[in-house]
Amino acid sequence: MTKNGTFRLFTKPSKLKGGESFLKEQISLLIKLQKNDSETERIKINKKKLPERIISLDEEFRRVGSKVEKERKNFEKLKKSHGEEEEKLKRGIENLKKTKNKLLEVKTNKEYQAMLKEVEIAEGRNSEVEDRIIGVLEEIDNIKEEIKIREEELSAYRLTYEKERHGVEKDMDSIDAELLACQKNIGDIREKIDADFLKKYDGIKGIRNGLAVVPVWNGVCGGCHMNIPPQMYNELQRSENLISCPNCNRIIYWADISKK
Ligand SMILES: [Zn+2]
Numbered sequence: 001m002t003k004n005g006t007f008r009l010f011t012k013p014s015k016l017k018g019g020e021s022f023l024k025e026q027i028s029l030l031i032k033l034q035k036n037d038s039e040t041e042r043i044k045i046n047k048k049k050l051p052e053r054i055i056s057l058d059e060e061f062r063r064v065g066s067k068v069e070k071e072r073k074n075f076e077k078l079k080k081s082h083g084e085e086e087e088k089l090k091r092g093i094e095n096l097k098k099t100k101n102k103l104l105e106v107k108t109n110k111e112y113q114a115m116l117k118e119v120e121i122a123e124g125r126n127s128e129v130e131d132r133i134i135g136v137l138e139e140i141d142n143i144k145e146e147i148k149i150r151e152e153e154l155s156a157y158r159l160t161y162e163k164e165r166h167g168v169e170k171d172m173d174s175i176d177a178e179l180l181a182c183q184k185n186i187g188d189i190r191e192k193i194d195a196d197f198l199k200k201y202d203g204i205k206g207i208r209n210g211l212a213v214v215p216v217w218n219g220v221c222g223g224c225h226m227n228i229p230p231q232m233y234n235e236l237q238r239s240e241n242l243i244s245c246p247n248c249n250r251i252i253y254w255a256d257i258s259k260k
Helices: 020-103 109-192 195-207 230-238
Strands: 213-217 251-254
Touching: 020 109, 020 195, 020 213, 020 251, 195 251, 230 251
Parallel strands: 213 251
Antiparallel strands: none
């Protein structure tokens, strides 16, 4: 603390001889450095996330596709069981015809009664098979409808999926160039910043979650959200000194965030 109560932590009298413009420039360089460092972090996180996004897009597409597959398999099963029941019915009708023919050959009433019973049983069995066939045909109709719905769902989803996947692939293509550009900016900016300022910047960045330079607006530090002493806030607006937040120690600058 200086006698007027502000934190003139980084002023270097020798360099300030050149005027305030040196400090103003340094502050603006530190702000730019922070922007590029934060951007680099964001890009790196994104770079890791993009391949994961591709995997989850592919998985979702397969999941939607598998619903159609499942219904198609059910359809095949039903078709097979329909064929089997039709075969059974055909055989049942033939057997019934044979039994009815035998009716003509019987000689005694007792035999006749027994044959009639046999015909009745065969007719009952055939009717059961017919009922089952009707049931299977109904199920086939339903499943055809279901397949149609699922196929429409899949083709609609395919459009979204392909568009999104293409977007992610494009991002993956450009992200390395973006990262490189950012890293080059960082190199250029660092060259122009005073060594002591840089040391301070790197030190705070290391312990403050990558955030060393923050704006202050309405008297509140953008890093720790604590109030800055009024006198310091006034000094900050004149940007005559490189000031650090008394609470989180981050380098602070005055910025009218409301205009952004
Ligand atoms: Zn703070």
